[in-house]
Amino acid sequence: MRATVVVPTYNEIDNIERFLRAVRDAVPGIRVLVVDDSSPDGTGARAEELAAELGDIAVLHRTEKNGLGRAYRAGLRRAIDDGAEVCVQMDADLSHDPEVLPALLAIVEHGADLAIGSRYVPGGRTVDWPPLRRWLSRWGNRYAAGVLGLAINDATAGYRAYRVTVLQAIDFESVKADGYGFQVEMTNRIVGVGAKVVEFPITFQDRTAGVSKMSKSIIGEALFLVLRLWVEDFRGRHERRARGG
Ligand SMILES: Nc1nc2c(ncn2[C@@H]2O[C@H](COP(=O)(O)OP(=O)(O)OP(=O)(O)O)[C@@H](O)[C@H]2O)c(=O)[nH]1
Numbered sequence: 348m349r350a351t352v353v354v355p356t357y358n359e360i361d362n363i364e365r366f367l368r369a370v371r372d373a374v375p376g377i378r379v380l381v382v383d384d385s386s387p388d389g390t391g392a393r394a395e396e397l398a399a400e401l402g403d404i405a406v407l408h409r410t411e412k413n414g415l416g417r418a419y420r421a422g423l424r425r426a427i428d429d430g431a432e433v434c435v436q437m438d439a440d441l442s443h444d445p446e447v448l449p450a451l452l453a454i455v456e457h458g459a460d461l462a463i464g465s466r467y468v469p470g471g472r473t474v475d476w477p478p479l480r481r482w483l484s485r486w487g488n489r490y491a492a493g494v495l496g497l498a499i500n501d502a503t504a505g506y507r508a509y510r511v512t513v514l515q516a517i518d519f520e521s522v523k524a525d526g527y528g529f530q531v532e533m534t535n536r537i538v539g540v541g542a543k544v545v546e547f548p549i550t551f552q553d554r555t556a557g558v559s560k561m562s563k564s565i566i567g568e569a570l571f572l573v574l575r576l577w578v579e580d581f582r583g584r585h586e587r588r589a590r591g592g
């Protein structure tokens with residue numbers, strides 16, 4: 348299947364080269380779409396140079412930094428329009444090991460609609476994260492899964508491969524969340540349409556270069572988002588029952 352890695356970047360100048368070379372080494376035939384929000388550090392221009400050297404890499408330059416969700420919606424749209432059958436989401440900061448790519452792709456090729464690189468299934472782990480960050484991620488996941496009734500251990504994971512038909516089935520462009528919540532909203536919709544989800548254990552390595560874009564407002568958005576999704580799911584079920592469906 349034709350696969351494209353969609354990778355949003357903002358100020359990843361110290362990571363982008365290592366990232367693109369490692370992806371190319373791990374899966375020589377894979378396409379990459381870098382979605383750069385006019386990084387002031389020149390990540391977009393560096394990505395263009397690497398694209399010319401390595402081939403099969405495109406760069407989508409956006410004018411404004413306005414969140415991971417928006418960057419992904421634009422990037423997934425472009426990848427699909429360019430013929431992708433599988434879209435991989437990945438961070439550029441090398442927290443997601445490119446060596447895992449073949450496994451995620453194989454899971455989708457064998458029939459899954461979504462393969463999640465999961466920190467919270469047996470064999471999965473996080474390395475070098477401070478205790479508070481670890482706690483936040485672990486409990487954020489328990490909270491989201493508990494409230495939404497998702498049988499998913501790592502619904503906030505940012506390393507995933509989607510079958511394009513499921514992205515179309517959930518109308519991914521109408522997903523509203525922009526920060527971390529984007530991953531949760533995507534997962535909730537995918538579970539909602541009864542798609543097949545497989546979690547594959549990964550080791551998540553904290554970034555060693557560049558700065559985090561994680562913020563209190565992103566965490567706040569995710570907390571409220573879960574409640575909004577719960578209300579929407581509840582209303583949806585109620586309306587279906589009222590219609591006798
Ligand atoms: N295009 C774009 N990319 C973004 C934006 N925010 C974050 N990113 C990228 O999204 C990926 C994940 O962001 P990170 O800052 O690593 O967030 P994180 O992984 O939750 O947090 P840390 O790894 O702790 O820094 C990275 O490749 C970032 O460069 C944004 O607004 N626009």
Ligand SMILES: [Mg+2]
Binds near residue numbers: 438440442554
């Ligand atoms: Mg990161």
